Amino acid sequence: MTTSETIHDEDVRITLIGAGTIGLSFAALHLSHLRDASRLTIFDTRDDLASYIKLATSLPSAVGKATIIQEQGPENAAFKTAIWAEIEEHAPEDALFWSSTSGIPASVQSQKMKDASRLLVVHPYNPPHIMPLLEVVPSPSTSDAVVERTVSFWRARGRTPVVVKKECTGFVANRLAFALLRESIHLVRSGVVTVEELDRIVETSMGPRWAVAGPFKSYHAGGGAGGLEAFMKNIGGTVQACWDDLGDVRVGEGQGWEEDIYAQTREAYGVVDTGLRDRTTKRVLEVVEEEKSKG
Amino acid sequence: MTTSETIHDEDVRITLIGAGTIGLSFAALHLSHLRDASRLTIFDTRDDLASYIKLATSLPSAVGKATIIQEQGPENAAFKTAIWAEIEEHAPEDALFWSSTSGIPASVQSQKMKDASRLLVVHPYNPPHIMPLLEVVPSPSTSDAVVERTVSFWRARGRTPVVVKKECTGFVANRLAFALLRESIHLVRSGVVTVEELDRIVETSMGPRWAVAGPFKSYHAGGGAGGLEAFMKNIGGTVQACWDDLGDVRVGEGQGWEEDIYAQTREAYGVVDTGLRDRTTKRVLEVVEEEKSKG
Incomplete structure (x- = not known):
């Protein structure tokens, strides 16, 4: 895939990292667009979720074939910094890396990544399956191509992505x-x-x-x-x-x-x-x- | 009329003091409820308005038979303080006195009145004929009966009056x-x-x-x-x-x-x-x- 291409629904394989309120709401949103549920993988280490949703508990298998990896784990810089470094090892080269964080900027989360240009924040307004807004917040390292592919993904699905030009506390x-x-x-x-x-x-x-x-x-x-x-x-x-x-x-x-x-x-x-x-x-x-x- | 009675549409005679944006929007709102336009009087000293709306230019005749007198003149404490003292001279004893001010509290506006218990602020959200909210802001002197009659007037007409318990800058x-x-x-x-x-x-x-x-x-x-x-x-x-x-x-x-x-x-x-x-x-x-x- 070249960086300027739009991501079409038939190509999308989304991996959600974290299946809390935000993760499950994003799951509902993605499922309304995806061709089949097998294209959505949810990674969460809590076993009790497995009863009502198909889960991956091994990170390499969860992200290995994803085109988009979307993280909504604990609001904890150490967790996020570590998991993105690991995700980067196992994800396809052109997969998009999105964090749903409400407070930890991409410039912090990407500190242990080899290529920080791949990560940005895609912050939803609760609940994501209803609210059109997505705040797209690149770090100074995020590439323009990643921002553009992210914005066009959401626009094509009728949502309202708005690019926040500078990382700031709480975004907008x-x-x-x-x-x-x-x-x-x-x-x-x-x-x-x-x-x-x-x-x-x-x-x-x-x-x-x-x-x-x-x-x-x-x-x-x-x-x-x-x-x-x-x-x-x-x-x-x-x-x-x-x-x-x-x-x-x-x-x-x-x-x-x-x-x-x-x-x-x-x-x-x-x-x-x-x-x-x-x-x-x-x-x-x-x-x-x-x-x-x-x- | 006793103070606990609701004001019925057939009894209402409303005088608007000031025919700017807010005054005309209130006029539109009242006309949708009033039995006939003759029950609405607008007092404004600008002659150019007379071409499109029936106006009174003498204050005593404008307020002499009103059940409600609603003021949206200049945002100027001297103007409001003076006009309420004059209105009080000519209005019926049980008429309600409402100011649409966004900033000058009833406690200031009533300073030259003989009976300050009659006046309160009824602050609309622009434009008043669309927005349900009316902030009802009594001064410490305003009587409970005046507050109650004001609230029940608006409730009966499907609006949302909310009583603001303390006068404060800008209301809520x-x-x-x-x-x-x-x-x-x-x-x-x-x-x-x-x-x-x-x-x-x-x-x-x-x-x-x-x-x-x-x-x-x-x-x-x-x-x-x-x-x-x-x-x-x-x-x-x-x-x-x-x-x-x-x-x-x-x-x-x-x-x-x-x-x-x-x-x-x-x-x-x-x-x-x-x-x-x-x-x-x-x-x-x-x-x-x-x-x-x-x-």
């Missing part, structure tokens, strides 16, 4: 979501709203708005003919006042917000019906695509 | 959205992604997610049986690392990010088709309600 989606989470915790801790009220606010305002148009596009529309620049001229004072007043919250026991917020969340939601959530999310994504294609 | 929705905007600007300024890529990331991940379940509910689901507490135990390290690394951005000319980000936004979007945006947003809200009612 989590950084943004956690910035909003921090202020959410601050406002509940300050007694301004409850956990459930805060969620209702997001669900009935910026959630539906951002499903349709991201923050820049939204505020650009909000500024009328003058766009984002006019918006910031009009309301920049309020924006800065809010930024100056953002709460400082920390993670960890004894910070004073955990017990109350965990309790409020449990009482409000019990165990969330993720089936309902996923069905609804799918329909939201469908109507956005439908209206977009109408123009 | 804008604070949350601006926290995410700040980090968005930082990531574009740092060359991690472009304006358009950042929007695509939000549109294909947290936008659709939060349209269905707010941040607390989402992360509570993300933690499985252990809920939000388990989620924070698993991934709290990454959350804190992201919080520690959030960018510090300021509003105002000469900050170094404006020119490039405004230019990128203009090039990416030109003038946004708000008709398409609003149609799509409506459908997103509809499918969420539909799935919710199926259970």
Whole structure:
């Protein structure tokens, strides 16, 4: 295969390293595209998984014929660094190496590899079989060809890969979501709203708005003919006042917000019906695509 | 009318103070509920508006028979403080006083009123005729009865009023959205992604997610049986690392990010088709309600 070629479904043999929540969700996604289940191999050392899914427990046989090897093992730099060096020994020369990590960059994971240009991060948004986004995060060593083959693989399957140009803590989606989470915790801790009220606010305002148009596009529309620049001229004072007043919250026991917020969340939601959530999310994504294609 | 009574459509006479974008959008919303257009009065001193909408230019006649007076004039404390004192002179005794301000709390606006218990903020999310959310923000002087009548008015009309228990800068929705905007600007300024890529990331991940379940509910689901507490135990390290690394951005000319980000936004979007945006947003809200009612 030359590096510029698209990977066709008939050629794909995917090996998933790690069969936790993310791994199994990726398995569901790949199985909806692959010609037959024998083209998907899952490597996991936990024996108890073998009862409900076909597993490889020998790494060389798991990766020996793969065209894509996708890792979602423990979030532990030592584990990832070691396993990629081993995978590299046994995988075909042109196989793509993807890590689903949410925090350990490819430049760290590839440290014991002979050829670091083959590895990059392909970070999904949970759950991967529903959410279109894949953050594609190369290290400075990753080759352009590997980035291109990765992006075209996902585009051809109707997903939304976005290349993150610099490795940074948490990549993009989590950084943004956690910035909003921090202020959410601050406002509940300050007694301004409850956990459930805060969620209702997001669900009935910026959630539906951002499903349709991201923050820049939204505020650009909000500024009328003058766009984002006019918006910031009009309301920049309020924006800065809010930024100056953002709460400082920390993670960890004894910070004073955990017990109350965990309790409020449990009482409000019990165990969330993720089936309902996923069905609804799918329909939201469908109507956005439908209206977009109408123009 | 006793304070506990619901306001029925046949009794409502609404006066809007100010006919800018927000005022006209509220006018569209009210007209979809009111029995006839004569029950809606708009007060604005600009003569050029009279060509397309029925306007009152004398305040006493505009508010004299109103059951609700809703203000969306200039974001200027002196203007609002003065006009509420004048409105109070001429409005019926039990009329509700609502300000659509995004930044000037009722405790400031009511300073020259004889009876500050009548005024509160009813802050919409733009555009009000589409977005279900209304942030209801009483001052410490606002009476419970006024809050209750306001909430029940909006509930009866299928909207989502949420009472914000303490006056704070930007209330809740804008604070949350601006926290995410700040980090968005930082990531574009740092060359991690472009304006358009950042929007695509939000549109294909947290936008659709939060349209269905707010941040607390989402992360509570993300933690499985252990809920939000388990989620924070698993991934709290990454959350804190992201919080520690959030960018510090300021509003105002000469900050170094404006020119490039405004230019990128203009090039990416030109003038946004708000008709398409609003149609799509409506459908997103509809499918969420539909799935919710199926259970």
